[in-house]
Amino acid sequence: MAEFSSASTLPTPPESQTRLHFGKLQHGCEHYKRRCKIRAPCCNQIFSCRHCHNDAMGSLSDPKERHELVRRDVKQVICSICDTEQEAAKVCANCGVNMGEYYCEICKFYDDITEKGQFHCDECGICRVGGRDNFFHCPTCGSCYSVSLQGNHPCVENSMKSFCPVCYEYLFDSIKGTTIMTCGHTMHMDCFDEMAEQNQYRCPICSKTIFDMSRNWEHLDQEPD
Known part of the structure; x- marks a missing residue:
């Protein structure tokens, strides 16, 4: 053997x-x-x-x-x-x-x-990161978003094909992370966090409140005149 x-x-x-x-x-x-x-x-x-x-x-x-x-x-x-x-x-x-x-x-x-997790999005016309299965393309907003936002975000036409209202960098092909505000406008996540730290609660574009302010209003109502 x-x-x-x-x-x-x-x-x-x-x-x-x-x-x-x-x-x-x-x-x-x-x-x-x-x-x-x-x-x-x-x-x-x-x-x-x-x-x-x-x-x-x-x-x-x-x-x-x-x-x-x-x-x-x-x-x-x-x-x-x-x-x-x-x-x-x-x-x-x-x-x-x-x-x-x-x-x-x-x-x-x-x-x-x-x-x-790089992938090419034909609708965006560019490569994205994060895994193809984790994103969907919103034709109204004109960009890829996390699947958690599919049918769960306010659409603003071509909102990603604009400049961040804080740092003015073009959002569509930025390598920084972005977020959608409650009004539907978009900005860099870092810029969004910086606004929150400075107690800025309104969208720089439309001035709508971007945080749930109900508790703040309750505290104000309870203060003596």
Whole structure:
């Protein structure tokens, strides 16, 4: 009878599979971990991601030079492992690594941290995070919301395609968390919390009360004249 070694006999992964994950989570910027950089077609400069581009271009002293990158316009990327410039694709044509474990052909979006649950929403036209099954697209508000809000939120037409009324950042493609106020208008969650800390209880857009103030009114009614 043949004797079997106690050592593991599991097959060794093919070299091509090992290569795909080489350098994972070792490259990128403060916004994304990825193994490529992008060449911005608008200014022909190289950046780690569109947010890095927008931060740099938005801070230029000459207002005429300031601009933002249209994500779908990206055509060329540079592999961070072998420095080969090439057409945007998931796998490097030269060294064979995944330039992003998650890759969206439409958005030209790369990210090595797949635990975010990235997915592309056809109605929004961009990639979202949080898991496709956890969100639904509201056609009136014009954006994806948590399934807990489906049929349970006041709709304001294209409410997400606007600027946060506190910090003035465009909400639709912001990487910060957002919330829907009781009036239906939207803003960043951080900005909402900051308003609450400063005892600001009205929507900056329509001035409607955004908190349940019934207890406050009761206390006021009970105070002596």
